[in-house]
Amino acid sequence: MQIEAPPLTAVETCGAQIKLADGRWLIDGISSWWTACHGYNHEAIIDAMHKQLDDMPHIMFGGLTHEPALQLAWRLTRILPGNGTPNALQHIFFSDSGSVAIEVALKMAVQYWHNKGAPTRTRFVAFQHAYHGDTSGAMSVCDPDEGMHALFKGAIPEQIIIELPETADQLAAFDQLLTGGHKEIAGVILEPLVQGAGGMKFHSPETLSAIAECCARNDVLFIADEIATGFGRTGTMFACEQASVVPDIMCIGKALTGGTIGMAATAANEKIFSAFLSDDDKAAFMHGPTYMANPLAAAAANASLDLFEDGERLEQVERIEGALREQLEPCRNIPGIEDVRVLGAIGVVEMAEARDIDWLRQRFAEENVWVRPFGDIVYLMPPFIVGANEMTALTGAVVKIMNEWSKRTG
Ligand SMILES: Cc1ncc(COP(=O)(O)O)c(C=O)c1O
Structure with missing residues (x-):
């Protein structure tokens, strides 16, 4: 607790997004530790x-x-x-x-x-x-x-x-x-x-x-x-x-x-x-x-x-897989990125070295996306109902921030 950045306070969730106490909405890239497959507050479940x-x-x-x-x-x-x-x-x-x-x-x-x-x-x-x-x-x-x-x-x-x-x-x-x-x-x-x-x-x-x-x-x-x-x-x-x-x-x-x-x-x-x-x-x-x-x-x-x-969820996963494959591909050419891999609604960008994790976490939140790297991994596992624009915002943030990260760490 002495060295960890203070957590952000979440006050509300809806669809694929999380509202913070300061009024910002973050697009969720990790589905609350891979649980919220239908997005948040789905009416039928509630x-x-x-x-x-x-x-x-x-x-x-x-x-x-x-x-x-x-x-x-x-x-x-x-x-x-x-x-x-x-x-x-x-x-x-x-x-x-x-x-x-x-x-x-x-x-x-x-x-x-x-x-x-x-x-x-x-x-x-x-x-x-x-x-x-x-x-x-x-x-x-x-x-x-x-x-x-x-x-x-x-x-x-x-x-x-x-x-x-x-x-x-x-x-x-x-x-x-x-x-x-x-x-x-x-x-x-x-x-x-x-x-x-x-x-x-x-x-x-x-x-x-x-x-x-x-x-x-x-x-x-x-x-x-x-x-x-x-x-x-x-x-x-x-x-x-x-x-x-x-x-x-x-x-x-x-x-x-x-x-x-x-x-x-x-x-x-x-x-x-x-x-x-x-x-x-x-x-x-x-x-x-x-x-x-x-x-x-x-x-x-x-x-x-x-x-x-009704099977729609698996179709959504297929669409997410396509988007992750295409949109995370630019990460492959970033110096310091070891691997980019995708399976279903899981997109992984592996760094050659685990560095600047706190900085990465902070930058993602600044870009209004909720992505939480760990070790040498930055990953996306969005809710299956994530919209196409939300998806582009998530992958766009990953490409942008990994480019910044690469320059920052040389
Ligand atoms: C594959 C796998 N098994 C078990 C667990 C433990 O589940 P829980 O955190 O609900 O105890 C996790 C949690 O991340 C997991 O990913």
């Missing part, structure tokens, strides 16, 4: 939440259930990868944040093996540049250096963190690791196609499917963290679809409620679910976040799914 607020804002989810959560669980099972196949993700566990959804996935994987009589299978393979959240278990599967958690080495479980296997040799080594480690490895966890907060790194659908196949071949659980990539961000409803991958366990969150209120979920296939179904209560999955399946959040999520149903 109405659904108002109604739910009047009826029942919250009720505990132990011994009681309710229609908004039942409906949401059922609807999610219809759209998650693998629907209609034996591996479908038919079982949903609700929680209140992405990190908790990851904790649930990790616990589920460990207990799955315990229930199957393999209690030594407790470790996870994760990848450099991974980011899965800030709670202890989630931290343990983040990149130990990039993931903001280096300080906690020794205080969190030690997992097997390797370079993402992309070449044939790397994939062969990965296969060997899983074969050799089958007595201790419970699962592999990956953010499919885009590793987000660990550096906005992209990998191909081929890499994703090769990793998933390797897990299946070695009887290791594959956990997909679609908390950032889910709900259209990469161009399909879920990134796994682009590789025809159906994970054993999948985590979703962020845009689940259309950017209105915290909620996340961990989905599992029948193989996982059936390992917990027993007359022995010790086999049960014991995890109960107080606000799990909060009805207000479930109502928001159901309204958000309605908005996805």
Whole structure:
């Protein structure tokens, strides 16, 4: 707090814009940490939440259930990868944040093996540049250096963190690791196609499917963290679809409620679910976040799914992808820019060196856009309803300011 620039005070949101206390409106380039996919204050979501607020804002989810959560669980099972196949993700566990959804996935994987009589299978393979959240278990599967958690080495479980296997040799080594480690490895966890907060790194659908196949071949659980990539961000409803991958366990969150209120979920296939179904209560999955399946959040999520149903959102993502590709291209020629990459509604400009981040953040706000670089990355992940002019303003600001940055830092 001693060195960070004071935060700007937000007082109102509308569409793709944020109003500040000083009266300025900023065009939002990052959708409130990638949540506000329909833009802010969408009438349909607000109405659904108002109604739910009047009826029942919250009720505990132990011994009681309710229609908004039942409906949401059922609807999610219809759209998650693998629907209609034996591996479908038919079982949903609700929680209140992405990190908790990851904790649930990790616990589920460990207990799955315990229930199957393999209690030594407790470790996870994760990848450099991974980011899965800030709670202890989630931290343990983040990149130990990039993931903001280096300080906690020794205080969190030690997992097997390797370079993402992309070449044939790397994939062969990965296969060997899983074969050799089958007595201790419970699962592999990956953010499919885009590793987000660990550096906005992209990998191909081929890499994703090769990793998933390797897990299946070695009887290791594959956990997909679609908390950032889910709900259209990469161009399909879920990134796994682009590789025809159906994970054993999948985590979703962020845009689940259309950017209105915290909620996340961990989905599992029948193989996982059936390992917990027993007359022995010790086999049960014991995890109960107080606000799990909060009805207000479930109502928001159901309204958000309605908005996805007509398919317009994915068309908007396609248009954003085209605009990002064309309009960020000039950044490629700016000295000091290492890479420009785009997938779906994600545009990334990577600097050769992380420099002047505070200055960059300030300059973006001065240009009336809300863009928040981190590390060596400047990125845009706008709400899908962003207007063409707003989009041009966002990309124009990135090109202009990166040019200034380049001259400033030489
Ligand atoms: C891929 C991924 N997983 C997990 C999380 C953690 O989610 P939350 O911040 O809701 O705990 C994030 C947050 O940025 C994320 O990007």
